[in-house]
Amino acid sequence: MADLVRAPAERVARRAAGRGPVREFLTFVLGADVFGVELHRVKEILSPPPITPVPRAPMEVVGVCSVRGLLVTVVDLRVRLKLEVRPDTRRTRILLATATSGEAVGLWVDEVLQVVRLSETDMELTTAGIGTEVSEYVLGVGRPQGEFIVLLDLAALVTG
C-alpha cells in the first residue's frame, strides 16, 4: 500500500527535477574497472558452483554448471572483453541471464557492487570513442556522482 502511494509521488518529484526516466543498473568489477548491466536482465546472482570445463570450447567459456537442474554455460567476461584476468576470490560471482536462443548463460565477474539508478542525464548512450573490438557490447557510460561506469549490453554479451 505504501509503495502504491509512493510510486506516483516519486515520479512527480522526478519530473519536477527534470531528470527523465530512471534505469537501474547492477554494477560489478571486472579486472580494474567498474561495469554495469541493466538490472532487469539479470535473473540471479550466484556464488560459483562447481564448474565442469568443456574441452575444445572457446577460451572465454569457463565451463558448464547446473543451477537447480538448469544447464548453464559460464562465460568469463574478462576474456570476452579482453581485460586483465585476476585470480578468483571469495567475492567472485556469476550473473545468470538468458540468451535470445534460450540458452542459460552465466557471466563470471570479479565482484558484484550495487544497484545504481541512472537518469538520462547521468548516462551517455554512445559508444563513439570508447573502444575497438569490444564496442559491440557497450551501451555507453554512466557517471553517477562523478564515478565512471561502463554500461554493457547484456543481451549482446550473452548472445555474442
Added chain:
Amino acid sequence: MADPTERARDEFLSEAQEIVETLSRNLLDLDASVRSGSIDPALVNEAFRAVHTLKGLAGLFGAARLGHLSHRLEDVLDDLRLGRMVLSPEVLDALFAAIDVYGRLLSLEREGRDEPSPAAEELLARLERLGADAPNRSAPVTEYELDPGLLAVLTEYEEHRLRANLEQKMRLYRLRVEFDLTTIDKALEDMKTRAKRHGEIITYLPAGEATSADAIELDLLMASRDDLATLIGALGADNVVIEEIPRRRSSMLNEPARPTHGAMALSGAESVTPSVNAGDGALEQGPSLRSLTQTVRVDIRKLDALMNVVGELAIVRGAIARLADRLRIEGQRQLTAELQRLHRSFERRLAEMQAGILEVRMVPLGQVFDRLARVVRQIGREMSKEIRLVITGSETEIDKLIVEELSDPLMHMIRNAIDHGIEPSARRAEVGKPPAGTIALNAYQKGNHVMIEVEDDGRGIDEQAVLDKAVRLGKLAAEDAHELSREEVLALVFLPGVSTSATVNDLSGRGVGMDIVKTNIARLGGIIDVQSEPGIGTKMTITLPITLAIVSALMVHIADQVFAIPLSTVSEALSLDAGMSRTLDGREVITLRGQTLQLCRLDRVLSLERKKTPMPRKSYVVVVALGNRRLGVVVDHLVGQQDIVIKPLGRSLAAVRGFAGATELGDQRVGLVLDAAAIVDEAFSGSEAVREVGSLHG
C-alpha cells in the same frame, strides 16, 4: 504455456497435420489399388471424408487458403466417389501434389504468414482442369425386390455404389444381423472387414425388433459376386441371417422413381452435416457423440519437462542412498534398514515412471516411411523409372524427436538411390534385372539401437568416379588414392562435394546431400555406413539410439574429469596394462581376441589437463562399437553404470565436437557426455587421416 487461442491453434495445426498424413496413406493405398486393377471405393470415400474434415477445421480457424483448397479437393473427390470422374493417373498425381501443398500451407499457417502460395494456386488451376468425365449411367436399381423404404434413405453415395455394383453384375444380399448394443461398434467393424473379402456393404439400417433390450438388429445391404452358399459359409453365424434379394419380374419394372427423390433430399441434408461420418447411417451418430478415441495429443516439450523432473528425482534418490549409508556408518541399524527399504521402493517406482514416459515418446517409424513412400512414387514418375518400394519393420518404435529429424536424411538417401542407383529399365533388361527397380526400406531394433537400411538393386557406387572426384576436389592426394581400402573409398561419398554419382542432374548428384545426411544423423547420435557391390546394388545403414531422453551410461574418469559414455555404444571394457599396445600405421592399437582394435587416448584427443590426477600406471579400455566400427577409448578408471538425463550444451558450445551434452552427477557437479559417434568418426575419419598424410607429403 501459450494463451488458449494459441493453444487451440496449435491443436488445430497438429490435427490438420494428422489428417493430411492419414490422407497421404490413403492415397498410397489407393495408388496400389489402382495398379492392382480394382479401385477400392472405401478408400476414395475415406479420402473424401478426410478432406471434408479438413475443410471444416480450416473454416473454424479462418485458414482461408487451406479451406479453399480443401473445398476444391472435396469436389474432385466427391466426383470420384460418385463415379462422375474416372480415377486416372493424372487425377492421382494432382491428389498427391495436394499433400505437398497442404504441408506448405500448414507451415505458412504455423508461422502465421498470410502470403499467397503459388504452389496452391497452381494446384487449384490444375484441379479446375480435371473436369467430370464419366458418363451418367442409369442403373437397373428398380429391377430388384428392394424395399422402397430402404431405397428412400440411401445417400447419393450409397445409391451410386449400389448402381456401380449392379452394373458389374453383382448379386444383392440382405444380411440381418443381431448385435449386442455394448459391442456393436466393434462387431459392426468386424463384420465389414470380413464382408469386404466377398463384396461390399452398401448400407445398413435398423431392422425392427430384437430379441432382447440389449440387442439391436441391423439390415446390411451387400453386393457380392459370390453365391448364397459361399456367403453363408463365410459370414454366417447364430446372429446372422443371409438371404439373396431376387430380381423382379418384368411386370414390376414400372415402379415409380421414388427412391431418387428421397436420396436427393437426404444427400442435400448430409452436405451440411459437419460430421466426419457423414456417409454412414444414422446409427453411428449416437455413439460418435461421445469421444470414440482414448488418445490425447501431447506436446513433446511437456514430456521433456516431465523427464527432467524424473532426472531430478533420481538425484534425490542418490541423496537418500547416501543418507542411508551415513546412518549405517553411525550405527543406526533400524533406521538404516527402514530407509533402505523406502529407497528401494522409490527406486523401483522411479524406474517405472521413467519407462512409462519413454514409452509415450515412442512412435512407429511408419510415420516417416509413409511420407517416403510418396516421395518414391513422385521421384519414380519424374525420372520415368519404375520403382517397387518394399518396406519392412515400419512398426519399429523410436523417439518422436528422432522420427521428426529422420525424414530429410532418408529422403536424400532415397533420391540418391533412385537417381544414381536404379538404372533405366532398358539398361536393367540388358543385365538381366527385372524392369522395376527395388528400393527396400528396412527397420529393426538391435539392442538399444534402431537400424534403418536403405537398399537398392541398382548399379552400385562407381568407386573410381568417387576417388577421382575426391582427388579433383583436393580431399585426397592422388598418390594416396590407391592405398585406401574399399570401405575407405566408399566412405568418401560422405565428404562435402563428393556424391554417389559421377554425373550431375536436377535431382541429386550435385554433391550436396550425403555429407548433410551424415551430419544430420550424427546430430541424433547415430552413424551411417555404406556398402556397395558394382552391378548388384547399394546399401546404406543408419544406426540410431532408440531415445534421446534418458540413457544408461558408463561413467569413467579421465584426467581430472568424469565423463559419461552412453552404454548403448559400449560393447565391453577391459584393463590395459603397460606394453599391451603397439603402433600400426601411426595409430596405437591392441589385439583383442585376434582382432586389431584401434585405441583413442581421450586425454590427448581432448587436451585434458592433469593437474590433480597423474597418469595412472594401469588404465582401462572401453570398447565403443557403432555399426561395424569399433574403437578402444582409453580411460583412467571405470566409475560404474548410471542412468542419466542428457541435457544439450548451449548454443555457444554448438561448434564443440565430441560431446552429446552434459548430465548432472548427483553431487551438484556436471559431467560431460561423450558423443561416441563423433569420437569414433574422428578416430576413423578418412578425411582427417588423409589430411595428415597430405600434410606430410606437402
